[in-house]
Amino acid sequence: xxAYNIAVVGPLGVVGGKLIEILVxxxxxxxKIKLLGTSRNKNKKIKFxxxxxxxxxxxxGAFIDVDIAFFCIDSNVxxxxxxxxxxxxxxxxxxxxxxxxxxxxxxxxxxxxxxxLHSHNQLxxxxxxxxxxxxxxxxPIHDIFKIKRIVVSTYQSVSGTGKKGMEELNNxxxxxxxxxxxxxxxxxxxxxxxxxxxxxxxxxxxxxxxxMKMVNETKKILDKDIEVTATAVRIPVLNGHSESxxxxxxxxxxxxxxxxxxxxxxxxxxxxxxKSNLYPMPIQxxxxxxxxxxxxxxxxxxxxxxxxxxxxxxLRKGAALNSVQIAETLIERDIL
Amino acid sequence: xxAYNIAVVGPLGVVGGKLIEILVxxxxxxxKIKLLGTSRNKNKKIKFxxxxxxxxxxxxGAFIDVDIAFFCIDSNVxxxxxxxxxxxxxxxxxxxxxxxxxxxxxxxxxxxxxxxLHSHNQLxxxxxxxxxxxxxxxxPIHDIFKIKRIVVSTYQSVSGTGKKGMEELNNxxxxxxxxxxxxxxxxxxxxxxxxxxxxxxxxxxxxxxxxMKMVNETKKILDKDIEVTATAVRIPVLNGHSESxxxxxxxxxxxxxxxxxxxxxxxxxxxxxxKSNLYPMPIQxxxxxxxxxxxxxxxxxxxxxxxxxxxxxxLRKGAALNSVQIAETLIERDIL
Numbered sequence: 001x002x003a004y005n006i007a008v009v010g011p012l013g014v015v016g017g018k019l020i021e022i023l024v025x026x027x028x029x030x031x032k033i034k035l036l037g038t039s040r041n042k043n044k045k046i047k048f049x050x051x052x053x054x055x056x057x058x059x060x061g062a063f064i065d066v067d068i069a070f071f072c073i074d075s076n077v078x079x080x081x082x083x084x085x086x087x088x089x090x091x092x093x094x095x096x097x098x099x100x101x102x103x104x105x106x107x108x109x110x111x112x113x114x115x116x117l118h119s120h121n122q123l124x125x126x127x128x129x130x131x132x133x134x135x136x137x138x139x140p141i142h143d144i145f146k147i148k149r150i151v152v153s154t155y156q157s158v159s160g161t162g163k164k165g166m167e168e169l170n171n172x173x174x175x176x177x178x179x180x181x182x183x184x185x186x187x188x189x190x191x192x193x194x195x196x197x198x199x200x201x202x203x204x205x206x207x208x209x210x211x212m213k214m215v216n217e218t219k220k221i222l223d224k225d226i227e228v229t230a231t232a233v234r235i236p237v238l239n240g241h242s243e244s245x246x247x248x249x250x251x252x253x254x255x256x257x258x259x260x261x262x263x264x265x266x267x268x269x270x271x272x273x274x275k276s277n278l279y280p281m282p283i284q285x286x287x288x289x290x291x292x293x294x295x296x297x298x299x300x301x302x303x304x305x306x307x308x309x310x311x312x313x314x315l316r317k318g319a320a321l322n323s324v325q326i327a328e329t330l331i332e333r334d335i336l
Numbered sequence: 337x338x339a340y341n342i343a344v345v346g347p348l349g350v351v352g353g354k355l356i357e358i359l360v361x362x363x364x365x366x367x368k369i370k371l372l373g374t375s376r377n378k379n380k381k382i383k384f385x386x387x388x389x390x391x392x393x394x395x396x397g398a399f400i401d402v403d404i405a406f407f408c409i410d411s412n413v414x415x416x417x418x419x420x421x422x423x424x425x426x427x428x429x430x431x432x433x434x435x436x437x438x439x440x441x442x443x444x445x446x447x448x449x450x451x452x453l454h455s456h457n458q459l460x461x462x463x464x465x466x467x468x469x470x471x472x473x474x475x476p477i478h479d480i481f482k483i484k485r486i487v488v489s490t491y492q493s494v495s496g497t498g499k500k501g502m503e504e505l506n507n508x509x510x511x512x513x514x515x516x517x518x519x520x521x522x523x524x525x526x527x528x529x530x531x532x533x534x535x536x537x538x539x540x541x542x543x544x545x546x547x548m549k550m551v552n553e554t555k556k557i558l559d560k561d562i563e564v565t566a567t568a569v570r571i572p573v574l575n576g577h578s579e580s581x582x583x584x585x586x587x588x589x590x591x592x593x594x595x596x597x598x599x600x601x602x603x604x605x606x607x608x609x610x611k612s613n614l615y616p617m618p619i620q621x622x623x624x625x626x627x628x629x630x631x632x633x634x635x636x637x638x639x640x641x642x643x644x645x646x647x648x649x650x651l652r653k654g655a656a657l658n659s660v661q662i663a664e665t666l667i668e669r670d671i672l
Contacts, residue, residue, distance in 0.1 A: 149637050155531050173512070174513070177510070193573050193574045195571065198610075215636075229638075235573075236571075281525060282530055297541065297543060300541075
């Protein structure tokens with residue numbers, strides 16, 4: 001079996017760290033691996049397959065000889081660095097929002113639109129975490145019943161903001177316990193015991209970027225005719241995003257049909273046994289690859305509607321795992 | 337000014353406690369007050385207006401001479417006790433779900449349907465907390481634009497389950513901090529750092545009772561032609577319920593019009609300045625009487641749609657305060 005030269009850009013972040021874990025877990029066919037960070041973070045030690053690797057600097061020349069570069073960095077850095085990596089011959093799989101809506105860049109969830117990978121020009125974008133977990137179960141439903149409209153409200157964990165989000169929640173928990181003044185720097189307000197209807201920046205139309213990502217990315221990945229309206233909300237959960245999803249379909253649809261479809265859908269785990277109080281929850285999806293779906297019921301307010309509850313590990317399927325699965329699909333289809 | 341003989345049934349619970357606080361705060365015209373609990377909880381001391389009152393037993397004979405009895409107890413107890421109180425001459429304002437859908441019992445939010453109080457037969461029901469805070473701002477919108485459909489997802493605090501819910505969250509926080517095993521008895525699963533799409537019991541149709549309360553109570557209070565579909569969710573917040581509310585109206589509607597209406601609506605506080613990161617949040621509504629509304633924006637997925645974010649102190653406007661306001665309205669309108 002062929003093995004590849006890999007670069008992980010941003011290996012010290014929470015998504016970069018997960019990505020390295022997942023490469024090991026899945027036995028990704030690696031010949032050489034490079035961990036590339038800022039010059040400030042040069043020569044940091046990171047464990048990989050029992051060895052200790054040292055981080056190098058992500059700069060011109062670093063991507064010569066690299067087959068696949070996983071970018072786990074901010075959009076601004078990605079905008080600067082991706083053209084360099086591409087020029088030096090790497091295929092870039094980017095986790096940021098920098099290239100997602102670029103017409104020339106495929107935006108891919110392997111269970112949903114793997115065929116879009118065939119038109120890649122050495123750059124593939126990983127969708128937003130909230131979009132990924134919503135579309136994995138909606139794709140097989142759309143194939144049969146044709147979804148017309150989605151109304152979604154999210155319940156997003158602080159790990160979506162990276163390590164610093166998790167630290168802020170933990171620090172506020174200590175301040176609460178010791179009755180010391182609570183401070184916040186990552187979020188505009190306290191997050192412990194609070195709810196912020198605010199993720200990413202606000203736009204002129206009153207929506208946040210996070211909300212508009214769910215609208216625009218769904219159109220690009222699944223179907224441009226699907227209308228989406230979203231409310232993205234941060235809650236005091238460490239890891240695991242939840243979503244309350246309401247869909248309206250063109251064809252008549254029943255909870256039983258949806259359960260039958262999702263019971264055998266790729267990448268989906270159906271957890272829907274209300275008699276035993278079983279439904280998807282963040283504490284249950286930690287470290288899991290699947291998107292968990294439950295609370296499937298008929299929306300009695302319209303003719304063809306369904307409500308469901310979708311939960312996934314936002315660091316894995318929402319980011320690192322999906323990137324690795326994109327790379328695996330490129331290899332499988334021999335289109336690297 | 338006339339003063340009344342009052343009974344508070346369930347004075348040791350979290351809603352009963354709030355109700356006593358609010359009677360004092362609002363200078364409710366009280367002649368005599370009785371605090372009625374179980375025989376097990378007889379002679380407990382409770383402070384009221386500088387005096388110390390002793391609890392008595394809620395039993396036959398206890399309501400003779402009582403003008404208004406505030407019931408802050410479970411539905412099962414209310415079913416048994418309300419007929420006794422009524423027979424003895426009291427007007428009962430009940431916080432439980434026991435009588436809410438009874439055709440002969442008005443279900444009232446004073447800002448929304450005070451006229452329904454005129455047909456009371458000594459029994460008035462206080463709506464569910466999630467319904468109250470949703471309908472206070474939706475009423476003036478419905479009056480002008482006619483709401484056809486509501487899609488709502490809730491973010492409900494543990495105080496909705498009473499003191500025991502708040503204690504369970506606090507205990508789990510200590511267990512997390514000290515790394516001791518986390519236990520749960522109030523909720524079927526851990527609530528700290530978790531999300532439960534499960535409030536009250538599940539019904540045959542796959543919905544919870546809490547979700548169906550929002551559907552049925554909205555029809556009874558506001559308009560039987562409004563279709564509602566709800567997802568009720570418990571999150572790790574101590575107090576203050578939040579709701580992501582999507583409405584579709586018959587007439588064309590704009591965010592500017594909604595803001596103008598809510599800016600002067602009774603019982604509503606508009607907090608919607610995204611440029612300054614201002615929007616309603618649970619930590620902000622604690623102890624407040626108003627229902628807070630923000631994040632008002634056009635739903636671009638349909639012709640006449642609006643998204644909004646609604647937060648209120650569920651113990652006050654969602655329960656105790658609304659009950660006291662019902663009593664005040666009965667007095668104002670001279671229909672006690």
